[in-house]
Every structure is written in C-alpha cells, then in structure tokens.
Amino acid sequence: MKAIVVTDQAAGTAGMTLVERPEPQAAINDVVVRIHASGFVPTEMEWPSTWTDRAGRDRAPSIPGHELAGVVAALGYGTTGLSVGQRVFGLADWHRDGTLAEYVAIEARNLAPLPGDVDFTVGASLPISGLTAWQGLFQHGRLQAGQTVLAHGAAGAVGTMVTQLAREAGAHVIGTGRAGDRAKALDFGAHEFVDLENDALEDVGGVDLVFDVIGGGIQKRSADLVRAGGTLVSVVGPVEARPADGLAVDFVVEADRAGLGEIVRRVRDGRLRTNIDDVSPLDDAVAALNPTERRKGKTIIRVRP
Numbered sequence: 001m002k003a004i005v006v007t008d009q010a011a012g013t014a015g016m017t018l019v020e021r022p023e024p025q026a027a028i029n030d031v032v033v034r035i036h037a038s039g040f041v042p043t044e045m046e047w048p049s050t051w052t053d054r055a056g057r058d059r060a061p062s063i064p065g066h067e068l069a070g071v072v073a074a075l076g077y078g079t080t081g082l083s084v085g086q087r088v089f090g091l092a093d094w095h096r097d098g099t100l101a102e103y104v105a106i107e108a109r110n111l112a113p114l115p116g117d118v119d120f121t122v123g124a125s126l127p128i129s130g131l132t133a134w135q136g137l138f139q140h141g142r143l144q145a146g147q148t149v150l151a152h153g154a155a156g157a158v159g160t161m162v163t164q165l166a167r168e169a170g171a172h173v174i175g176t177g178r179a180g181d182r183a184k185a186l187d188f189g190a191h192e193f194v195d196l197e198n199d200a201l202e203d204v205g206g207v208d209l210v211f212d213v214i215g216g217g218i219q220k221r222s223a224d225l226v227r228a229g230g231t232l233v234s235v236v237g238p239v240e241a242r243p244a245d246g247l248a249v250d251f252v253v254e255a256d257r258a259g260l261g262e263i264v265r266r267v268r269d270g271r272l273r274t275n276i277d278d279v280s281p282l283d284d285a286v287a288a289l290n291p292t293e294r295r296k297g298k299t300i301i302r303v304r305p
Helices: 011-016 040-045 121-123 128-142 159-167 179-189 218-224 259-270 282-288
Strands: 004-005 019-020 030-039 067-075 087-091 104-105 110-114 148-151 172-177 192-195 207-212 226-234 247-250 274-280 300-301
Touching: 004 128, 004 282, 011 040, 019 282, 067 104, 067 121, 067 128, 087 121, 087 128, 087 259, 104 121, 121 274, 121 300, 128 159, 128 207, 128 226, 128 247, 128 259, 148 159, 159 172, 159 207, 172 179, 179 192, 207 218, 218 226, 274 282, 282 300
Parallel strands: 148 172, 148 207, 172 192, 207 226, 226 247, 274 300
Antiparallel strands: 004 019, 030 067, 030 104, 030 300, 067 087, 087 110
C-alpha cells in the first residue's frame, strides 16, 4: 500500500516521504480500515509516540496521522460492534502506525459509525478537533449555560469547534487570534473578538473558562482572568500558570465513540461546521503538509474518492 512515513524527528514534516508499505493485519479487537480521508496535526512530529512505542523502543520509520474516515475492510479476532463494509471515522492510537496511508489497523473502540450523508473528508476533519473541544469544554471545563468562555485561537481547527460547541451550550464566547482572524472567528459564532497583537486581553474582564491552545505568556495572562471556581483548560502541555481561585487542567484528547457520535450528529443537522482549509490527494500529501503559507484550518488528505 502507499503510505507517508517519517524517519527523522529533526526533519519534521519536511522529512516525509511517500513509500510502499505492507498492508497492516488486524490484531485482537482490531479492525482494518480502508482509508478514504485522513487528518494530520503538525505537532505530531514533536510527540514521543510518533517515534517510539509504549516500551520506549524506536519504531521509525513510522506512519503519522491519527484522524481517519473510511470503510471497514477486515475484522480481527474477537472484534464486535462493527461490520465489514461499514463506513466509520475515528482516532487512531498514538503509538501505532497512523492514517496517512491506504489502510490502517485500529482498535474497534476508537471508531464510530460515519453516516452515509457525511463526506469522508468531513469525517476525517472531526476526531481531534471535535473531541478536543468536546472533552475540554464539557468533561474538563464543566461548562454550563450562562458562563463566559475565552477561546484562544478561535479561527483555528480546534478553536472553531470550541466556539460553536460553547455557544450552542449557552455560553458567551470571546474568541482571540490575530487581526486577520476576526471575521472568521465571528462567523463561527464568537460573540466578541480580541486581537492579541493589538488589543488588551485584560479588557475582557472575568471569565469562567479559558480554553488555551497557545501557552506561554498568553496562558499566564489568561489565568489571571479566571473567576473564582472557574477553569483554565490547556492542550499545550503542563499548565505553567494557574488561576488564583480556580482549577487548571491539561489533557490529551482520547478516542471516544459516544463523543464522536455527538459531534457528527451536530454536523448532520447543521449545528456544527467543519474548518477545512485544504484537501489534497495522498500523492501530493508531502507538499500539502509542508505549506508555504499559514493555514487557517485543517489540511485533509484524500486517499480515495
């Protein structure tokens, strides 16, 4: 099968190559998925799991990518809940070969059914961004209607999901980003927008939940805005700045079939829009994943029609 592999951590995405690899076999409780579309997060090149297995052994050359949409091609021993020929989407294991390939072996529990009226490219854009927003807001942030959310990176792949889900839940959403992101952030549902380069972040006043995708000085300044009992949720590693009278949570998104179902249900009925910036075929994936300009949404690799 065709697959994108990486061999050199220092080279990052520039070290990607398109090669032929053996098709994966399904282990116990696995399925093999014939991939139609795959998503990719550039920070994968910095994750230890891209380069070593759970025992710390080198596993390069490895296949990156963890978001997928496709069709079940084979079932492993003991696999239940899915069937051959079923449309699925989901989030592949961090420590196994990923989804920038024609096939992937994945635990069945990491997948959810993909309705027939949802395009594979849309399905592949949802798992990391959608589940990150869902888990950060509702599981870790305990968001309630009437609260105020400060959503950093509001025009990005995760930020647009955070904005839409928080607004639907009845929150007041203040988005942040660069000046050029204002229109997009407001279009995706932010009530207000703060230009981090030119506006005073402190002018937003107190908030109940900060969703941080930036870290550093912005995180520290944001922590000072969290009201008593509020939460700072971070997806950029251990929290360095904590609210004076609130919680600080950092987390790594987890595969969750029920959460995927909630997200795709909202996509189908028009309550949730995806943020796809570019769709490229697998043969052009290396160039697509090494853009010369800043991307403002997801890059999806179309593996099959």
